[in-house]
Amino acid sequence: MAAIRNTLLLAALLVLLIAVPPFLGLGWQNALVNVLIASLFALAFNLLIGQAGLLSFGHAAYFGIGAFAALHLMIAIEDGFPFPTPLVPLAGAAAGLLIGLIAGYFATMRSGVYFALVTLAIAELFHSLAPRLEAVFGGESGISSMRMPWSDITFGSMLEVYYLTLAWVLICGLGLWAYTRTPFGRLTLALRDNEQRVRFLGYSTHSVKVIVFAVSAMLTGVAGSLQAISNETANYSLFASDVSAQVVLQTFVGGSTVFFGPVIGAAVFTLFSFLVSDLTRSWVLYQGLIFVLVMLYAPSGIGGVLQHHIRNRRQLDWRPLSGLYLLALAGGVLITAGTVFLTETVAVLFGEEYAVARRNAGGSLPAYELFGAHWDPTDIFTWLLPLVLLAGGGAITVSTRRHVTAFWNRGGGSRDTAARPVSLGGAA
Amino acid sequence: MTGTNLDQPALRLAGVKKSFGPIEVIRGLNLDIRAGERHAIIGPNGAGKSTLFNLISGMFAPSAGEISLNAQSIAGLSPHRINRAGLARSFQITNIFHRLSVFENLRIGVLARHGVRYGLFRPVSRMRQVNDETIEVLTRVGLEARSNDPAGDLTYSEQRALEIGMTLTTGAQVILLDEPTAGMSREETAKAMDLIRTVTEGKTLLMVEHDMGVVFGLCDRVSVLVYGNVLATDTPERISANREVQEAYLGQEAS
Known part of the structure; x- marks a missing residue:
């Protein structure tokens, strides 16, 4: 019963996501692409905080890595490398996974505050190194590329980018949801509740944390590469701490304890900045106020409040x-x-x-x-x-x-x- | 059960020492736990009972000495390796997954035994064998009715039963229970004793216990721990008749 209703709800949402955008202006199409990318970023981030109980303050690192990896692949495609443009996010996934494994190995040696600080430091490392590594990150101005056509699709219009983004976000979102139902997904929750007991039940908690971290970084890399495809450019500012902070705010405002909570937060904040940033320069202040109010009066986030009422x-x-x-x-x-x-x-x-x-x-x-x-x-x-x-x-x-x-x-x-x-x- | 020689102890501690800074808590302790026996550790507060459990289960590494499980050295190994070698423990302070359901609390351990540690490609709901075995443990500890409730919502004695159940799930042959009846009423204690007796059938049990009724009712042998060393090891009857023990421990209780 509940499962059927949820499926119907999701199907209706999917129809809306597919059918509505052609009738929207360019600005709104672009805003929706940003909502989708932010949603995937927040979902991937929430795998750590919501499910494994690990608060990362440096997820900009894997977002940026994904973006740069995608751009390098796009440049190669421009130069004639035969690779289908729709699969470019695979580069972001691979780069995110690799860097996530390495960074995660060190970061997850500790928990709590120390974990958060190590992730912050790793992101800052990328932020300070990127402007100087001309060949990889293109110096301060960054690197750019063009979306090349594939088959009959030119990827010239924002609408085509929107559908590509939608497809990737849906696949990754479904994958994350399926993840929660696997033995490893259940183990991730156990880790959040009581790491010590997991250890005494025969699991190496460090290995578990490294894998969770790498999966999160991989999907964050996909989100970053989707941004690169949409913008066709990236520079070192993607590694900045405000990118890391933004995903934390979105996830908590949306509700980290509910699976789709981060999507709500990502949508609210992205649309808020789209609608309000033209009206007033104080929009960042308002965004901060929203965050503080939600944390004070609804700490389970918008998603948590909704879920409570629905239940x-x-x-x-x-x-x-x-x-x-x-x-x-x-x-x-x-x-x-x-x-x-x-x-x-x-x-x-x-x-x-x-x-x-x-x-x-x-x-x-x-x-x-x-x-x-x-x-x-x-x-x-x-x-x-x-x-x-x-x-x-x-x-x-x-x-x-x-x-x-x-x-x-x-x-x-x-x-x-x-x-x-x-x-x-x-x-x- | 394990196919090991019955003369060979399931668990052997030889010359084990543990110091925290200048304080030596365990002082060259020797102890043999026979395969298949139920063995209690008693002793006054501060005798080192919890530290001893933490050393055996891998929470701490001993400063010196040897600990072996079925003649295999486990001293200084990490907790998950010791668990995989066949030793599981419960905790004095309830140590469960509060937000997971009772069923899931137990299933985590069953999955570990089946070696599905990093299963990422199949829904756990389709793993028949794992789920069946989880239900079996659930039934053995009498929590079938609470299967879907969050473990944090259980009563204290139900949580203690879950704690014991989790210790069983990984299939270890040597079970360490840290004060399993602490804080329980008389009836709850009696129930817990029955539970421990049935679930440790054919296994080796080492437990820290303050309640002498439980020790007498359940255990084959008792070791008295005083100042980080074993004062005496014998049957409960002879231990309670031992003058030295009375002075060191039982006498205090009586006064």
């Missing part, structure tokens, strides 16, 4: 709950409005343009424009508005949260302790 959907009394959630949403909108207003006001007032305007106005504080209206910084109303929004939104959210917590504690849901700190009832 308990029959026992739940939806009418009062949806009312509460609507109220919480209203509170959230008010808080968001207040925060955005304050952030953008500060951005304007301390910006260069306003400094010029001030000089022209003889040092006084002239009115500024924001959201299509004029605001006077000396007017108390300008400051009162966001404060009222924040206070009102805060009051609504706090009291709603109390009710939601009480609702769940009353047994609105089952005693599913594993995923209980949920949504606004986070402190419950």
Whole structure:
């Protein structure tokens, strides 16, 4: 029953992914390619943190390696090497696997913080070496290539790149899902729960960790090579720590304990940057705020919250709950409005343009424009508005949260302790 | 069972020493565990019982001396090698996979015995033999009804039973149980004793135990550990009659 329903859901999603993009503009097609690549990257990363319990802070290394390996193969194809373009990501997989085996051998000698630090150091190693290794990484400007046609496909349009990416992401995603059902996949979970006991049951935990790490690096390499195919270029900035950090944020916001959680996080963040980065330069700050809020109030991530509600959907009394959630949403909108207003006001007032305007106005504080209206910084109303929004939104959210917590504690849901700190009832 | 000579001890410790910095916890200990016997280690707190278990199972390497399993040296080997050589242990503090189901907790060990350690190309649900054997162990430790529950949700005594079950899964012939009845009520202890008796049938058992009732009811021989050395090894009856032991250990309990 549940299996059939899930299959149908996935099939519907697949139909959407195949049928919709031809009707979208180039910008959206490109954004969807980025969503797919980020999804695979996050899924591969989550194999380590979600399943094996290993937090890597340096997955940019394998993403970058995959991208460069793919570009070198593409350059060879340009020069006449007979290799089908759709299979270029195999180069990323092979390079990711190889480097993952070597790096993983050392990184997994330790666990916890030490593991995280070693992975960070390995990525930094690539980041600092790449600009100097002209032949491999093309120096600071990086290397570029062209997608060559294969059979009847020219790979000239973004749509063709989209379908190629979709195919690879689906295959790898299915592979990862199948992995969780193999003996080794179950062993990976056991490792997360209790490494010591695994050792006393006759397994060399170091070998197990090296293999998990290498599989994760291999699929990360595939994601990197898909990015290389899409962009037709790569430089050393792919090894930067913000690439490593981004996948950590996406995975945790999406929910590392749910298999598809990282996909949700990857989609949310990629689309967020696509939609908001043109509107405001503060989008990175907003992204950080989203991360902090999710970690504080829904540590199991968006996927964890969804899963919790889906699991308990029959026992739940939806009418009062949806009312509460609507109220919480209203509170959230008010808080968001207040925060955005304050952030953008500060951005304007301390910006260069306003400094010029001030000089022209003889040092006084002239009115500024924001959201299509004029605001006077000396007017108390300008400051009162966001404060009222924040206070009102805060009051609504706090009291709603109390009710939601009480609702769940009353047994609105089952005693599913594993995923209980949920949504606004986070402190419950 | 193992086809080894019955005169040859299943487990032999000769001149084993272990120091942590300047403190010598195990001081040239000699001990023979006969194949097929149930052997208890008793002793006051700080006598070195847990350290002894950790040395035998590979958690620590001994500072000096020899440990052999069926005449094969295992001193200083890593835990997974010692397990594969045929020795499994349980832990005093419950040491399970909390978020996995009870069934999966047991299956990890069964998979290890079947050598499917790095199986990546077949779903585990199709491995009939492995799953059947897991069910067999599940039934033996009486946890059939909890098969699909997360191990972290079990009651304390159920977790202790699971702990024993996991120790059995890898098929080891020598079983080390570290205080298997600690913290249990009287009825739970009685049940646990029955369980241990049946599941160690035909195997060699070495256990640390504080409860003298369990020792008398279960074990063929007892060794008394005091200050990192074996004070005496004998049948439970003769040990309890031993004046030296009474002074060192049993006397303390009584007072």
